[in-house]
Every structure is written in structure tokens, then in C-alpha cells.
Amino acid sequence: MVSELFTVYGKTDGTNTTGTFALSSPIFKGTVTYIRIPKGMKAKIWGKRISGEPATITVEMTRDVTAGTPEWSAIHTEVLSSAGELDIEKRRPIIVESRTGKEAIRITWNQSTAAVTYVEFDIEITDE
């Protein structure tokens, strides 16, 4: 079994009411705005922690991140309805399987008023 569990961190920019998180992690250098899933493997999102100001946080996926304009579709949403913290850990993860090696996931935000919100997502890349 191949499995790598890691946490990504992101923060809204505080000036735009919508956007895509630039994610950082101890496992990779710099930031990425999406995570491409190796062919034949799956991305599983096990845990989500959202804190700060109110925001709607959405996980999106695309089947072809190499397209000129990838088509992203929402697959999961969490709402932090008031300032504070949401800590969600599910026994059943959100699963995205890579059939072509071009599938990717990203995390976006939507706020009624631009403010700073933090996200931490626990993601596993696995072949099971």
C-alpha cells in the first residue's frame, strides 16, 4: 500500500471576497493553488479546520488540469457562519480518484465581506 498523509495550510487574502487558496505544506516547497493527483491514485480529504472570519469554503475538482482553462466543479462545501473555528474530522473522507493523471483538487473561498480566514486540510494520497 502506498500512502502519504500531509496537511496543507491556506489563508484568504483579506481583500477579495472570492478566491483560490495558495496552499503550503511541510511536504512541499513554496505554494500551490491546486494538487494534481498521480494516475491510479486517490486523494482523500480526512480532516478540515477552518478558523477566523466567516467564509464558505469549497473543495473543487477538475478532470483535466492541463486544459487551457480547466473546468472546476464543486464537490464539497463547509460554512464557517460566524467568526470562530470549525474542526471537522470524518470517518469517511472525500475521495477523488485519478484516472488519467490530470485530475486535480483545489480549495476556494467565498465571503460576504472580505476578511482573513484560515484553512488546514489533511490530505492523503494513496493507491487504496
Add this chain to the structure above:
Amino acid sequence: MDRFGLVEDNQYLVVEIPAYESFIPFKVKYRVNRGYERIDYGPIPTTSGTSYPTLDGGTATVPEDGVMPAMAYMPTSDPIVFPASGVGLTYGVSDTDDMFYISEKDFDNRVIHLHASFSPSWLRIVVDMPRSTLQGMYQKATLDINMGMGFRRGGIETVILPAVKIGWRFANDTNMDVYTVARFVYGEYVVDIVNDAEMVFNLGVGKVKAKRVVLPVNVPSYDFEDALRKTWGFTGFKMYAEHEKSIAISEYNEVISELRR
């Protein structure tokens, strides 16, 4: 086998060599490093500034030592090895640039049984044996790490024979420049080649219990053959099926009489 997946003393290790349709049966006399099997090597030794081709046809530069760039792969001509300096060894190894290399002049009776694991575990891994010689095969096609098959992920088990230089290659089919880690569990075995034809046959056909490891050697090469010949004088015992016992025994007796040790 023990809890590390290593062969216990006085047990058998059978190393299969597909390119030669052969095998070498070893009796493990003892493990030199018993109790010290684990190596937390640290980052894979990629070097900042090195350029690698990418799986989508471009190039990528290693941004920091130990990082495997997004979508990059190491071509056959540009493998890595694990320098002894990565674990603080500066002398006493056959090759300080490649800590797993065993010179037949230093030890012609030792092999290293290696379980290697890498993080992130999705990295594609290929071992070229000998170094810089493409070994992936499917029917008559050669396979490389930038194709859709012919690689492993997560880790690899192999046996390193004296005088055989190996190369490690990796590919990262994600968009992240990932920090890497290599871990090894190894057994440095003092071995004898089994020199009883009946036992060789029984080990070859699997009638006697042994740990079997298939080497990533699918293409015959001068370097590999030369390494085995100068160490032991042969490239292994030919594989025979159970019903070919009489031919096998006769041939094995001949081979055993010509073995270097």
C-alpha cells in the same frame, strides 16, 4: 525472515536474474549489522540547480537540495546514488559516492539485502542495475520511468551484489516541488553460494524454503555480467522446471566445479 523482512542466519536467499534466466542461491552465514538494520538516510540527494526533464515535455530545476521538482523525472543517463557522506561515513566503504556499492576486491562473500522506502510515497522509483542501463521491459518494448508502467511507488526491495553498480531514479507526477526522505532497512550478509547441485535445484524450483528476490535486471549487459564473472565466475544457475531435474543436476555439477569460490 525476521521482523525487518531480512533473512535469518543459516537461511537461504535466492536472487533471480531474469535477463539470464538464472538464479544465485545463497546460504546466509550471518548478518554483520544485526541490531543496526535501519538507516534514516534523509533527503534523496538531488542537487539544487540540476535540471531534469518533465513528464509533460518540459524541464524543471531542483529548487533546493533534496527536493524533487514538480512533474520531473530522472532520465536513465542521470540517476542518483546515495553518498556515504549522507550518513556521516567518510571512509571504510568501497565507494564513498555510493554507500551501497561493494567492491569484489573488498568483499567477494557479502551481499546487501535492502528494503528502501521513500517519502512522499507517491514518487515513482526505478532501480537500474547496472547504473544507467534501462532495465524495464514489456515483451520487446523497453519501459522507462516517464511511461505509464514499469516503475514502483513507495519503496523497493533488492539485493546488491559485489561489483554491481546500481542507479536510482525517481519521478514526481504531481505539481508540487516535494521535500524527500529516504529510509533503508538493510542486512549486510556474509554468504556462501550453495554448492550442492541437489540443493541448488531444490532452491531453484522452490522446493526448499528461501527468501526470493528478483533483481531488476531484464536486459543482459556487459557490466553486469562482468561484475558477476569477476566475483564468482558465473552469472547464476540456469532456471529449470521441476521435470527437468536430471539435466539441471548435471549442468549444476559442472557449474559448481568451475565456481570461483
